[in-house]
Amino acid sequence: MQIQPIVAALRRHRLATLLIAMEIALACAVLCNAFFLVAQRMEMIHTNSGIDERSLAVLSVNGFEPSQAADVNARMLAGLQAIPGVQSATLINQVPFGPQRAAAGVTHDPGGYKKLIGVVDFVLGGPGTFKALGLKLVEGRLPQADDYQPAVSFVPNDAQVLVTRALAEHAWPGESPLGKDFWCDKFHFRVIGVVDHFARAQPHQYDMAQAEWTVFTPTAPGGSLSGTYLLRARPQDVQRVLRDAKAAVAKIAPDVVLDQEDSKTLGDLRTDYFETDRIMIGLLLGVVVLMLGVTALGIVGLTSFWVGQRRRTIGVRRALGATRGDILRYFQTENLLIVTIGITLGMLLAYLLNAVLMKFYELPHLPLYYLPIGALALWGLGQLAVLGPALRASHVPPVVATRSV
Amino acid sequence: MIAYYVDLALRSLRRSPVLTGLMVLAIGLGIGASMTMITVLHVMTDDPLPGRSAHLYTPHLDPLPRDYHRGENSPDPSDNLTWPDAMGLLKAKRAVRQAAMAGGTLLARPAQDGLQPFYVGGRYATADIFALFGLRFEYGGGWSSADDAAGAHVVVLADMLARKLFGRADVVGRTAHLGELDYRVIGVVADWSPAPQFYADNTGTQYSDTDRFFLPLSVAIDKDLPVNGNQSGWGSDDKAGSGKRGAEMSWLQFWVELDTPAQVAAYRQYLVDYSVEQKALGRFERPPTDAKLYSLMGWLAHENLVPDDVQLQLWLALGFLFVCMLNIVALLLAKFLRRGGEISVRRALGARRRDIFAQLAIESALIGIAGGALGLAIAQLGLWSVRHRPDDYARLAQMDPTMLAGTFVLAVLASVLASLLPAWRACRIAPALQLKAQ
Numbered sequence: 001m002q003i004q005p006i007v008a009a010l011r012r013h014r015l016a017t018l019l020i021a022m023e024i025a026l027a028c029a030v031l032c033n034a035f036f037l038v039a040q041r042m043e044m045i046h047t048n049s050g051i052d053e054r055s056l057a058v059l060s061v062n063g064f065e066p067s068q069a070a071d072v073n074a075r076m077l078a079g080l081q082a083i084p085g086v087q088s089a090t091l092i093n094q095v096p097f098g099p100q101r102a103a104a105g106v107t108h109d110p111g112g113y114k115k116l117i118g119v120v121d122f123v124l125g126g127p128g129t130f131k132a133l134g135l136k137l138v139e140g141r142l143p144q145a146d147d148y149q150p151a152v153s154f155v156p157n158d159a160q161v162l163v164t165r166a167l168a169e170h171a172w173p174g175e176s177p178l179g180k181d182f183w184c185d186k187f188h189f190r191v192i193g194v195v196d197h198f199a200r201a202q203p204h205q206y207d208m209a210q211a212e213w214t215v216f217t218p219t220a221p222g223g224s225l226s227g228t229y230l231l232r233a234r235p236q237d238v239q240r241v242l243r244d245a246k247a248a249v250a251k252i253a254p255d256v257v258l259d260q261e262d263s264k265t266l267g268d269l270r271t272d273y274f275e276t277d278r279i280m281i282g283l284l285l286g287v288v289v290l291m292l293g294v295t296a297l298g299i300v301g302l303t304s305f306w307v308g309q310r311r312r313t314i315g316v317r318r319a320l321g322a323t324r325g326d327i328l329r330y331f332q333t334e335n336l337l338i339v340t341i342g343i344t345l346g347m348l349l350a351y352l353l354n355a356v357l358m359k360f361y362e363l364p365h366l367p368l369y370y371l372p373i374g375a376l377a378l379w380g381l382g383q384l385a386v387l388g389p390a391l392r393a394s395h396v397p398p399v400v401a402t403r404s405v
Numbered sequence: 406m407i408a409y410y411v412d413l414a415l416r417s418l419r420r421s422p423v424l425t426g427l428m429v430l431a432i433g434l435g436i437g438a439s440m441t442m443i444t445v446l447h448v449m450t451d452d453p454l455p456g457r458s459a460h461l462y463t464p465h466l467d468p469l470p471r472d473y474h475r476g477e478n479s480p481d482p483s484d485n486l487t488w489p490d491a492m493g494l495l496k497a498k499r500a501v502r503q504a505a506m507a508g509g510t511l512l513a514r515p516a517q518d519g520l521q522p523f524y525v526g527g528r529y530a531t532a533d534i535f536a537l538f539g540l541r542f543e544y545g546g547g548w549s550s551a552d553d554a555a556g557a558h559v560v561v562l563a564d565m566l567a568r569k570l571f572g573r574a575d576v577v578g579r580t581a582h583l584g585e586l587d588y589r590v591i592g593v594v595a596d597w598s599p600a601p602q603f604y605a606d607n608t609g610t611q612y613s614d615t616d617r618f619f620l621p622l623s624v625a626i627d628k629d630l631p632v633n634g635n636q637s638g639w640g641s642d643d644k645a646g647s648g649k650r651g652a653e654m655s656w657l658q659f660w661v662e663l664d665t666p667a668q669v670a671a672y673r674q675y676l677v678d679y680s681v682e683q684k685a686l687g688r689f690e691r692p693p694t695d696a697k698l699y700s701l702m703g704w705l706a707h708e709n710l711v712p713d714d715v716q717l718q719l720w721l722a723l724g725f726l727f728v729c730m731l732n733i734v735a736l737l738l739a740k741f742l743r744r745g746g747e748i749s750v751r752r753a754l755g756a757r758r759r760d761i762f763a764q765l766a767i768e769s770a771l772i773g774i775a776g777g778a779l780g781l782a783i784a785q786l787g788l789w790s791v792r793h794r795p796d797d798y799a800r801l802a803q804m805d806p807t808m809l810a811g812t813f814v815l816a817v818l819a820s821v822l823a824s825l826l827p828a829w830r831a832c833r834i835a836p837a838l839q840l841k842a843q
Contacts, residue, residue: 290725
């Protein structure tokens with residue numbers, strides 16, 4: 001196949017060629033960046049909460065005075081445990097994908113803000129909560145009975161805590177976190193153990209790297225640890241158990257108010273939490289498909305027009321001995337050339353677009369391997385789009401050459 | 406002449422229905438996607454209080470210590486006022502009307518039996534708020550400055566809450582039980598929900614929140630009622646400056662009415678003077694020129710309530726429209742140049758270049774109108790899907806007449822713009838050469 005005649009022909013249609021190439025360039029830039037955004041959101045959706053989501057549900061009540069907290073807790077825990085199918089009912093202040101209840105900046109030094117570690121989530125848990133969550137201990141020890149200290153308004157004054165591996169590696173890189181101290185103003189914490197994974201309540205609002213800066217704080221029931229209960233049941237029972245538990249609240253504690261919105265299974269909380277991301281993914285994919293579709297239609301339209309215009313020329317070539325394959329390959333090669341010009345431009349554009357996105361949104365660099373994938377997709381698309389008109393061209397009979405207009 | 410061109414255009418479009426269909430489809434898809442997002446942006450940045458917004462301003466002071474450093478994810482404490490500053494501005498009465506306010510959520514216990522207690526959002530405010538924002542009373546009225554000073558336990562309910570609590574709207578004189586306290590109902594206002602809730606603290610969900618009750622601010626502070634939104638303190642816990650009455654915690658919003666440019670300038674000067682005075686007293690550390698007076702729309706622009714995702718979606722949609730337009734340019738180019746013969750005959754018969762240009766532009770405008778109609782249908786579908794999103798702005802996503810007309814204007818504009826280059830090329834065909842070649 002000789003390229004020279006194709007280039008010569010394209011030179012006569014410079015404008016149309018350039019337009020299609022530009023369209024492909026834009027499609028390439030959007031395609032690469034959209035796929036990158038989709039991959040980012042996908043990673044977010046699959047945030048590892050570190051807990052046994054399928055077996056857990058959370059139930060929240062409010063509308064009672066702090067002085068009633070101990071009484072409400074006692075009645076609720078007893079009442080919830082009595083529901084058939086409940087493996088355990090324990091106290092917790094917040095769960096991943098639910099409302100954030102306790103977060104604060106912590107430091108290496110007491111009272112100061114000079115040696116900041118970062119903003120962490122404090123998950124307060126009563127006896128049994130750690131086990132119910134299904135957290136995986138990788139280092140240190142589990143909380144013992146006397147680790148559960150009362151918390152009046154925020155967290156216990158002096159707590160023995162478990163941190164996530166992500167937080168430990170950030171705060172004490174290269175060191176064993178066990179026995180290390182940290183502070184939040186005058187509140188003191190000592191690390192007794194490390195868990196594998198444990199997500200914050202709202203991981204989305206922080207950088208991906210900070211999504212698991214969580215501190216499990218053993219706390220005695222009452223004070224700031226009241227009103228929110230963690231239910232554990234077999235995965236197939238969770239929905240029913242939660243429904244029964246919600247219905248039972250009116251009997252167990254008639255004077256409190258059930259928080260319908262925040263009382264959900266962990267599975268539902270996760271689904272709701274990432275709803276906007278799923279919509280965004282759908283939207284991005286939708287736009288990519290439409291854009292590729294429109295680009296393909298443009299190629300079909302333009303090639304069809306060129307085939308119509310060159311019927312006579314094709315006839316002459318056929319009469320002079322060109323095979324159908326030759327004609328077919330001519331249009332395929334022509335398309336390959338145009339798409340290649342487009343892709344070359346498109347890669348530059350993709351990087352430019354990525355730079356703009358990085359400036360306005362918190363996004364990392366576009367990984368290089370997205371570019372060849374985008375290029376392959378567009379080459380494929382071009383060849384598919386050109387196939388119809390090219391086949392039609394190859395069926396132009398040689399006899400056309402002998403006819404006048 | 407135009408009728409003739411329209412007739413010519415229709416014939417030409419009918420001659421190649423597939424190509425015409427492709428172009429209408431491309432314009433329709435691009436316009437539909439763009440108009441969906443433009444409409445969402447339009448309703449999110451629209452004037453929440455048409456008619457009154459031009460008179461409303463919000464003053465902002467900067468009481469933060471010189472070395473205060475804000476975390477990257479935390480809100481700006483100087484977005485709100487401290488209690489002493491709000492009371493200072495209130496007592497100075499330098500504006501036509503002024504009110505300090507803060508949001509709160511209280512547990513409401515219905516007077517009717519058998520109804521569950523529920524949480525309801527409302528506002529703690531000073532007496533002027535009703536006249537300032539132009540709320541309409543259905544029954545009774547607001548409270549007076551004297552009630553503010555006395556901390557009277559009175560409440561103004563929104564129609565919807567009155568009906569929910571008592572089963573009817575005419576409830577002036579009855580007692581409402583909110584939180585742990587009883588209040589005498591002195592007025593009922595028509596439901597009022599400006600979107601966004603411009604006067605609320607900006608950490609809330611401002612597109613879906615609505616105030617259902619109004620209480621005197623003095624009651625909220627006397628009884629230490631729960632306050633919504635950002636309450637930033639910058640003093641240490643041990644000093645007397647902390648707490649809601651303290652000078653080192655900001656939690657109040659403040660709005661004033663100013664009717665003339667002279668009043669606006671005077672108030673701006675007053676804010677600077679006030680800051681100078683506070684600095685002399687040793688309370689403020691930052692330059693007095695940090696004090697700002699925002700108009701309502703200026704404040705919304707400053708807050709930038711449009712989420713990143715919506716902006717990204719808008720750019721995505723506009724990018725898509727651009728690709729669609731490029732596509733149409735290429736298709737029109739092919740279509741127009743194919744008609745070289747016809748154009749040459751018309752030129753040879755005396756049509757000027759500009760006549761040919763007008764004819765081709767009208768042909769594209771027709772494609773634009775058809776594409777606009779298709780785009781409108783697609784945009785309605787898009788807005789329907791936006792309304793089913795979980796975001797708080799979702800319910801607002803509706804087209805108004807401006808957007809409806811805008812859809813067609815944008816569609817015709819896009820298609821005529823796309824036809825400029827092809828039409829220009831077609832005009833430049835040399836008739837003699839073309840006719841000779843045939």
